[in-house]
Amino acid sequence: MATAHYPETEFGDLHRRLLILRVGLLLVVALLGLRLWHLQIREGPYYRDLSENNRTRQVLLEPARGLIYDRHGVLLANNVPSFSLYVTLEDVKDRELLVKQLTDLLGLDATLVRKKLAAKGSKLLPRKIKDRMTLRDATLVESHRLDLPGVMIQVESQRNYPGGMTAAHILGYVGEISGEQLEKPEFLDLHQGSVVGQYGVEKSYDRHMRGVAGQKNVEVDALGHEKRATVVEKPQAGNDLYLTIDARLQKVAEDLLGEEQGAIVALDPNNGDILAMASRPGFDPNVLSRELTAKQWVEIVQDEGRPLNNRASQGQYPPGSTFKIPMAIAALETKTMSPSSTVFCNGGYQFGKRLYHDWKAGGHGYVDLHNALVHSCDVYFYTVGQRMGIDVMAEFGKDFGLGKATGVELPSERSGIMPSTAWKQKAKNEQWLPGETISAAIGQGYVTVTPLQMASLIGTVANNGISYRPRLVQAVMDRMTGNLMEIPAVPRGKLSVKPETFRLIKDALADVVTKGTATRAKSSVVTIGGKTGTAQVAALRTGPEESIPKKFRDHAWFVAFAPVESPKIAVAVIGEHMGHGGAAAAPLAKEIIEAYMKLTPQVPAVISERFSVEGAGRFSNDS
Amino acid sequence: MINRLTEHRGLDSFDVRYVALILAILGIGVLSIYSVTYGQRGVGTPYYLKQLAWIGVGAAAFLIMWASDYHHLARFAYPAYAVVLLMLVVVLFEGRTSKGAQRWIAMGPFSFQPSEFAKLVLVLVLAHYYSKAPRVGWLQRVIVPGLLVLPGLLLILKQPDLGSGLSFVAVYAAMLLMVGVRSQALGVILLFSIMLFPFAWEGVWGSLHDYQRQRIMAFVDPDYDPGGKGYHALQSRIAIGSGELLGKGLYGGTQSQLKFLPEGHTDFVFAVFAEEWGFLGVVVLLTLFVGLIWLSLEIASKAKDQLGALLAAGIVAMLCFCVVVNIGMTAGMFPIVGIPLPLVSYGGSATIMTMAALGLLLNIKRKRLSLFY
Numbered sequence: 002m003a004t005a006h007y008p009e010t011e012f013g014d015l016h017r018r019l020l021i022l023r024v025g026l027l028l029v030v031a032l033l034g035l036r037l038w039h040l041q042i043r044e045g046p047y048y049r050d051l052s053e054n055n056r057t058r059q060v061l062l063e064p065a066r067g068l069i070y071d072r073h074g075v076l077l078a079n080n081v082p083s084f085s086l087y088v089t090l091e092d093v094k095d096r097e098l099l100v101k102q103l104t105d106l107l108g109l110d111a112t113l114v115r116k117k118l119a120a121k122g123s124k125l126l127p128r129k130i131k132d133r134m135t136l137r138d139a140t141l142v143e144s145h146r147l148d149l150p151g152v153m154i155q156v157e158s159q160r161n162y163p164g165g166m167t168a169a170h171i172l173g174y175v176g177e178i179s180g181e182q183l184e185k186p187e188f189l190d191l192h193q194g195s196v197v198g199q200y201g202v203e204k205s206y207d208r209h210m211r212g213v214a215g216q217k218n219v220e221v222d223a224l225g226h227e228k229r230a231t232v233v234e235k236p237q238a239g240n241d242l243y244l245t246i247d248a249r250l251q252k253v254a255e256d257l258l259g260e261e262q263g264a265i266v267a268l269d270p271n272n273g274d275i276l277a278m279a280s281r282p283g284f285d286p287n288v289l290s291r292e293l294t295a296k297q298w299v300e301i302v303q304d305e306g307r308p309l310n311n312r313a314s315q316g317q318y319p320p321g322s323t324f325k326i327p328m329a330i331a332a333l334e335t336k337t338m339s340p341s342s343t344v345f346c347n348g349g350y351q352f353g354k355r356l357y358h359d360w361k362a363g364g365h366g367y368v369d370l371h372n373a374l375v376h377s378c379d380v381y382f383y384t385v386g387q388r389m390g391i392d393v394m395a396e397f398g399k400d401f402g403l404g405k406a407t408g409v410e411l412p413s414e415r416s417g418i419m420p421s422t423a424w425k426q427k428a429k430n431e432q433w434l435p436g437e438t439i440s441a442a443i444g445q446g447y448v449t450v451t452p453l454q455m456a457s458l459i460g461t462v463a464n465n466g467i468s469y470r471p472r473l474v475q476a477v478m479d480r481m482t483g484n485l486m487e488i489p490a491v492p493r494g495k496l497s498v499k500p501e502t503f504r505l506i507k508d509a510l511a512d513v514v515t516k517g518t519a520t521r522a523k524s525s526v527v528t529i530g531g532k533t534g535t536a537q538v539a540a541l542r543t544g545p546e547e548s549i550p551k552k553f554r555d556h557a558w559f560v561a562f563a564p565v566e567s568p569k570i571a572v573a574v575i576g577e578h579m580g581h582g583g584a585a586a587a588p589l590a591k592e593i594i595e596a597y598m599k600l601t602p603q604v605p606a607v608i609s610e611r612f613s614v615e616g617a618g619r620f621s622n623d624s
Numbered sequence: 625m626i627n628r629l630t631e632h633r634g635l636d637s638f639d640v641r642y643v644a645l646i647l648a649i650l651g652i653g654v655l656s657i658y659s660v661t662y663g664q665r666g667v668g669t670p671y672y673l674k675q676l677a678w679i680g681v682g683a684a685a686f687l688i689m690w691a692s693d694y695h696h697l698a699r700f701a702y703p704a705y706a707v708v709l710l711m712l713v714v715v716l717f718e719g720r721t722s723k724g725a726q727r728w729i730a731m732g733p734f735s736f737q738p739s740e741f742a743k744l745v746l747v748l749v750l751a752h753y754y755s756k757a758p759r760v761g762w763l764q765r766v767i768v769p770g771l772l773v774l775p776g777l778l779l780i781l782k783q784p785d786l787g788s789g790l791s792f793v794a795v796y797a798a799m800l801l802m803v804g805v806r807s808q809a810l811g812v813i814l815l816f817s818i819m820l821f822p823f824a825w826e827g828v829w830g831s832l833h834d835y836q837r838q839r840i841m842a843f844v845d846p847d848y849d850p851g852g853k854g855y856h857a858l859q860s861r862i863a864i865g866s867g868e869l870l871g872k873g874l875y876g877g878t879q880s881q882l883k884f885l886p887e888g889h890t891d892f893v894f895a896v897f898a899e900e901w902g903f904l905g906v907v908v909l910l911t912l913f914v915g916l917i918w919l920s921l922e923i924a925s926k927a928k929d930q931l932g933a934l935l936a937a938g939i940v941a942m943l944c945f946c947v948v949v950n951i952g953m954t955a956g957m958f959p960i961v962g963i964p965l966p967l968v969s970y971g972g973s974a975t976i977m978t979m980a981a982l983g984l985l986l987n988i989k990r991k992r993l994s995l996f997y
Contacts, residue, residue, distance in 0.1 A: 015933050018802055019925045022937070022944075023918070029948050030914050034907070036955050040865040041903040048865025052899075055862060056878045220878070 057218045058089055060127055061192065062232070064212030065158045067239030069172060069202065071248040072274070072475065078172055078203070078286075080158035084139035087127035088118065092151030092221070102149060107131065107138050110294060120180075120193050129177070129194035133159055133291050146226060153227060160196070160203075160290045166283045168251050170311035171244070171275075171411070171473060173201020174286035190214075200289075200309070202242060202473055205410045209477050212239030241478040243485075245274035253596040254279035257589045262577040263556075264312035264452040266471075267593055270460030270562065270571045272490035273469030275409070276597065278453070280312040314407075314414045317449040318575055321534030321582065322377045322518075323558045324398075324444025326462060326506065329374055331397035332385045333502045340505055343367045346380035350439065357383055357439050360535070374509035375517035377533060379443050386442025391433060394441060395421035400496055401458045402468070403450055408491075409471045417454055420447035445537055452573045455560050460571030462510075463530070463562035465503045466496035511565045514587075519559060522587035527598045528565040531590060533582035534558030536575075554578040559586035563594045570597050638690070639986065645916040646967065646982060650679055652909055653968035656897045660880045660888040671889050671970050678972040682979030689983030690990065697984070698931055701745070701752040705776070708745045711738035712779035719783070727783050737973035739780045739788035744981050746776060746792060747938035750799045755931035765803060769796065787963035791945055798941030802934055856892075859885045861956045863895040864906075871902030889970040891962055895954045909968075913947050920982075923989045932988040939981045 040048065069078035086107075093099050096118060104111045109131060117130050134142075139154050146152065160175045176199040182188050187208065191197065195214070198207035215236030220228045254265040258281040267277040284301070293301075301309060310316065332338040348364030350357040359365065359379040365372070373381035386394060398404060404419025418424070420441060422433040440446030450458075453471055461468040470491035477486045510530035514522045518533045536556035557579040562568040572590045579585035658672035689697075715729050715738055728735035750769055759765050773796045781789045863879035866872070875881060877899035880888035888896045898906050917940055924936030943966055950965040952958040964971050966978045 015802055015804075015930070015937075016925050018804065019921055019933075019937060022798075022801075022940070023921055026914070026917055026921070026944055029944075030910060033948065033951050033955065033957075034910060036952075036957055037864065037898065037903060037906050037910075040861060040955060041867055041898065041906065042869060044865050045868035045903075048862050049868060051862045052866035052879055052884075055859075055884050222884075 054125075056220050056222075058091075058125060058127065058221050059233075060087075060155075060217050060219050060230075061194075062215035062217055062234075062236040063157050063196070064214055064236035065238040066160060066175070066196070066212060067206075067210035067478075067480065068241045069210075070241065070243050071168075071246045071251070072244060072276075073247065074243075075248040076163055077168060077244065077246075077248065078160065078162050081161040082156050083132065083159035084134040084136070085129050085155050085157045086131040086134060086139075086142060087153050087155055088130050089127045089151045089153070089221075090118065090124040093118075094150060099149065099151070102145075103130070103152075106141055106145060107134075113294075126192070127153060127155075131292070132157070132177075150226075160286075162286045162290075164248065164252075165287065166285050167248065167255065168246060168278075169201075169283045169286045170280045170313065171201055171246060171251075171278055172286055173198055173203035173412075174284075174289040175199060175203050176290060177292065200412065201286075201311075202244070202410055203286075204412045206242055206474060206477070210239040210242060212480070213237040238480040240480055242474055243476040243478065244473055245269075245276065245475045246278070246473065247276050247597075247600065249600055250277040250593065250597055251279060253277070254593055255281065255283070257592055258576070261579060262306060262312070263575045263579065264316055265572065265574050265589065265593060266313045266452045266456035267570055267572045267597065268456050268460055268471055270464040270568050271469075273457075273460075273471045274475065274490070275453075275456075275471050275473050276570065277593065278311075278313045278473070280310070280316070282306040282308040284308045311411065312452065312575070312577075314409055314411050314451055314453045316575070317415050317417050317451055318556050318558075319446070319448055319536040320403075320444035320450045320455060321536040321556070321558050322379075322443060323455055323459075323532050323534035323560045323573075323582075324442075324448060324450075325374060325377065325382050326510070326532055326560070327397050327401045327403070327458065328382050328385055328394065328442060329370055329506055329509070330462070330498060330502055331389060331394060332370065333505065334397070334498055335389060335393060337385055337388045338370055340370055343369045344373070344378075344381045344384045346378050348380070350380045350383040352383070352387070352436055352439055355436060371505070371509045371512070374506070374532065375512045377513075377518050382442045383439050386438050387435075391438045391441060392421050392423075394438070395419050395424070398448075401461060402454055402493075403448075403458070407451075407453055407457055407471045409453060410473050414453075415451055417450040418447055444534060452575050455558070455575075456571050456573035459531070459560040459562050459573060460568075461496065462503060462506060463568035463571050465500055466498045468493040468496065507565060510562075514561070518583040519561075519587040521583060522559065522561060522591040524563075524591050524595055526595045527563045529561050529563040529591060529594055530565045531559055531561030531572075531587065533587060534560070535580070535582050538578065551578050554580055557585035558582040559590045561587075561590040561594060563598070569601070570594055639919065639989065642916070642919050642982075642986065645912055645919070646979070649909070649912050649916065649967040652897060652912075653893065653965075653970075654679070655874070656893050656900070656968065657889045657970050659874050659877065659900060660893070660896045662875050662881070674972075675970050675975070678975045679979070681972070682976045685976050685980035686983035686986075689980050690986045692987060693991065694932060694935055694984060694987050695991075698748060698752040698755075698935075701748045704745045705749045705772075708738060708742045709775055709779065712742060712776065712783075714738075716779065716782060727785055734972065737971070739783065739785050740971075740973035740977045742776050742780065743788065743791050743795060743942055744939075744977050744984075746773065746795050747799075747935060747942060747981075750796065751931055751934035751938055754799065754803050754934055755929070759803070766800065769799070785962065787949070787961045790949070790961060791942060791963065794945040795938055795942050798945075799934065799938055802937045856886065856960055857953075857956055860892055860895040860954045860960075863892075864898040864955055867899040867902040867905075869903050871898070871900050871905055874900055876900055891950065891960075891964055891969060892954055893969045894951050894965050897968070898954075910951075917944055917947075920985050923985050923992075926992055927988050928992045932991060936985055936988050939985055942981070943978070 065080050068076065071077055100111055100114050103109050103114055114130055117128060120128065142149065142152060142154055162172060175196050178188060178191055178195045178197045197211060198204035213236065215234040217230050217232045219230045222228055250267060254267065254277040258265060258279055262281055265277065265279045268275045345367050346359055346365040348359045348362055365376055365378045368378045368381050398419040404417055406414045406416045425431055425433045437446050441448050457471050470493055472491065474488055476488060479486060507530055510532055511528060513519045514529045514531055519531050522529055522531055536558060538553055538555055557576040559574045559582045562571045572593055574586040574590045576585045654672050654675055657675050661671045711729060715727065719728055727737050727739060729738060749772060753769055753772065773792060777789055777792045780792060859879060863877065863885050877896055879885045879899055880896040885892055885895055897909065920936060920940045924933050924940055927933035927936050946963050946966045949958055950963050953960045964974045
């Protein structure tokens with residue numbers, strides 16, 4: 002029908018053109034084939050890699066942090082499961098939208114979320130945005146997962162301190178690693194979101210306790226949601242710590258301080274084991290291990306009671322009359338005084354134009370060294386100080402560990418000050434004034450000490466000059482091998498002080514309790530030796546104690562050891578603004594010593610049993 | 625003799641090789657759709673079952689076309705084109721919008737895409753136009769058919785449906801090539817297109833949706849922003865490339881199974897297939913297509929009249945264009961323009977239209993063999 006209109010040539014042309022179409026088709030298909038060959042064969046492996054990366058995300062498996070036990074195996078810190086929210090930036094299409102969704106859904110702080118999303122790190126690595134989520138919040142996120150690309154909920158172990166505020170300053174707390182910390186070499190193998198110890202033994206033993214992160218490869222879909230997971234490396238749990246602390250004694254010490262501000266340190270003079278170390282006011286490490294808002298932080302940091310301050314190792318106080326112990330030893334050793342030589346005390350000591358008062362208005366009359374300690378006669382020690390000079394005092398003070406950190410396993414320990422002429426020249430670029438020696442002789446003026454130093458000092462006296470570095474950690478249990486690595490006590494040597502001197506001093510210290518300034522520390526259970534101290538806060542004292550505002554009242558000191566015959570415990574107590582040491586601090590020391598005496602004989606330490614099984618019995622309490 | 629021919633023609637025209645090729649390609653399509661949607665807990669009927677249903681409808685269309693007479697069909701070319709244009713207008717006002725484009729007309733539980741049918745009708749219209757009278761001079765050969773194409777083209781671009789629009793132009797160009805354009809006329813076209821290009825570019829670029837512009841930009845540099853503009857192109861290339869020689873196996877295509885590659889069952893079904901079956905699978909599929917097109921070209925060249933030849937050529941051109949552009953765009957050779965892979969991609973309208981067109985081809989072959997009609 003249609004052909005008729007056309008000349009034959011035209012139709013023939015059509016055939017010719019169809020041929021062109023055929024050739025063209027083959028050419029184009031060849032081109033396509035070439036392209037596909039290029040993609041699949043030549044660049045195939047490259048694209049294979051890309052597709053593997055596309056679908057797999059490397060998720061770090063946080064290790065379980067090592068546990069912390071007290072000396073009897075009482076759990077002080079463990080881990081509990083909790084939910085954490087992670088975001089993988091690679092899978093997030095709209096970051097601002099996500100921020101809005103998360104703030105709307107969970108009430109998170111938008112700026113904080115933004116900051117965390119903007120933190121440095123691989124886009125492929127999920128970053129932690131929120132931890133310790135409630136089950137409700139976690140469920141909420143899971144139910145919205147289709148609207149939240151790149152978001153995932155991980156179950157993780159979260160630090161938990163079953164005792165709440167108990168031993169908070171010793172244990173410390175954990176927190177997410179900070180940007181500055183990440184730069185440091187010791188945190189090289191960590192990453193954003195890693196939890197590290199930020200305070201206490203959590204910090205100082207972090208390397209042992211944090212463990213090694215594992216890794217799993219998660220196959221995800223385009224929304225970043227997990228489809229399959231393969232574990233590449235299992236996380237290695239951190240090592241457990243066994244502290245020297247006795248949780249029960251710790252509790253007693255903390256309860257004794259109650260609402261007061263102050264510190265109590267109790268240690269075993271025979272090996273330096275810290276049995277209790279209380280500091281008040283305290284904090285709840287469970288709260289601090291959580292992520293705090295900036296406001297919460299400010300509240301804690303600006304708290305006038307400075308609850309984060311471990312007064313036992315970081316509080317520096319004038320030692321007051323407790324300083325008379327090293328003074329007395331120095332006096333005997335340097336033969337500045339003989340045990341029988343006396344000083345007449347009329348209640349004051351004239352030096353130059355200034356009269357230095359004794360705490361007792363009428364004076365103590367003739368006093369020898371024994372009585373000077375028992376009644377804490379200031380004039381006697383003014384005289385001793387005046388005769389010895391500051392540099393001799395400093396020498397002895399330093400022998401007893403004053404003016405330098407004890408080296409306890411806690412971060413930011415303070416060293417206090419044991420002044421000397423050289424110290425003043427160096428620190429203040431000033432000449433030492435003779436009058437300053439007199440103040441220093443009764444532990445005032447420039448002298449400052451930490452309660453831990455004083456506990457160590459009285460322990461050294463109790464142990465006849467054999468000194469150990471105070472310590473908090475007695476063993477580390479390797480989780481991978483199950484081996485218990487005991488940490489030996491660290492001897493600091495023996496002071497070259499005559500045993501006779503210690504005998505005289507300890508006699509005097511025993512009498513301080515039986516008939517001296519600390520009769521309130523007298524115990525029916527155990528013999529106690531000790532020394533009171535009152536650290537002046539304000540120079541001017543007018544009127545009776547009760548009329549002075551609390552913050553100007555003196556700090557009450559008491560250092561003690563017991564039993565006098567064979568000391569097992571050395572204690573230092575400081576009560577801030579609690580007034581006289583004999584009245585305020587001595588009863589506390591008595592309580593803690595009695596508590597310890599009641600506690601120890603009955604329950605043998607779990608840890609020492611374990612050690613004796615393994616053939617090493619050095620951790621037993623009895624020396 | 626006559627009886628033998630009539631007896632013979634049914635078997636001969638119903639070319640077994642031809643039908644086998646179509647079925648093989650359809651099979652690959654269903655398999656790929658099955659695989660990509662495997663494990664997706666969708667609501668309602670799975671895609672592969674729906675596609676099977678569409679193939680059923682397509683088979684009916686194929687048989688009807690095969691059994692009919694393309695000369696009769698050609699007579700309805702203009703009215704059919706009018707209906708298609710009407711539907712394209714309707715779709716602009718009443719159409720269902722998906723992914724920024726308004727392409728579908730809802731009919732009960734189904735929706736169909738008039739632009740797909742418009743392509744086939746356009747082939748019919750142009751073949752009819754050229755074969756009805758000897759069209760001489762560039763006005764009759766180029767301008768008038770161009771004016772015929774224009775309303776459909778504009779309506780499709782308005783949706784916007786860049787892929788179908790390009791198919792339209794391709795069909796027109798193929799027809800021009802088939803009837804032959806005198807160099808003079810060709811020169812005029814070239815001149816005009818060069819002169820009008822800046823305006824046309826402005827017009828075309830300005831009328832594009834953002835996502836289309838981004839897709840075209842992504843073609844220039846797909847690695848620029850993997851999460852954004854180039855995402856589609858890059859994921860598709862990764863899917864194809866990572867298939868390597870032997871592929872990842874059925875359901876093994878992580879790109880599509882894990883939904884990195886969107887629209888894996890429709891426009892990007894080739895990438896899914898290439899990922900799961902590798903270069904070997906790709907060669908098989910390309911061979912099948914080449915075979916099908918080869919046989920179609922043979923039908924075109926052996927058509928007994930101008931109308932048959934032009935119809936067959938137009939259909940083949942349309943098929944070729946879709947196959948090449950689809951594979952080219954998934955392989956990152958062309959911009960992503962949204963053209964389905966004939967017989968493989970999921971989609972009712974396209975499947976039915978393609979199968980009807982192939983039925984029409986077979987009808988052209990049947991008519992060649994029959995002496996009486």
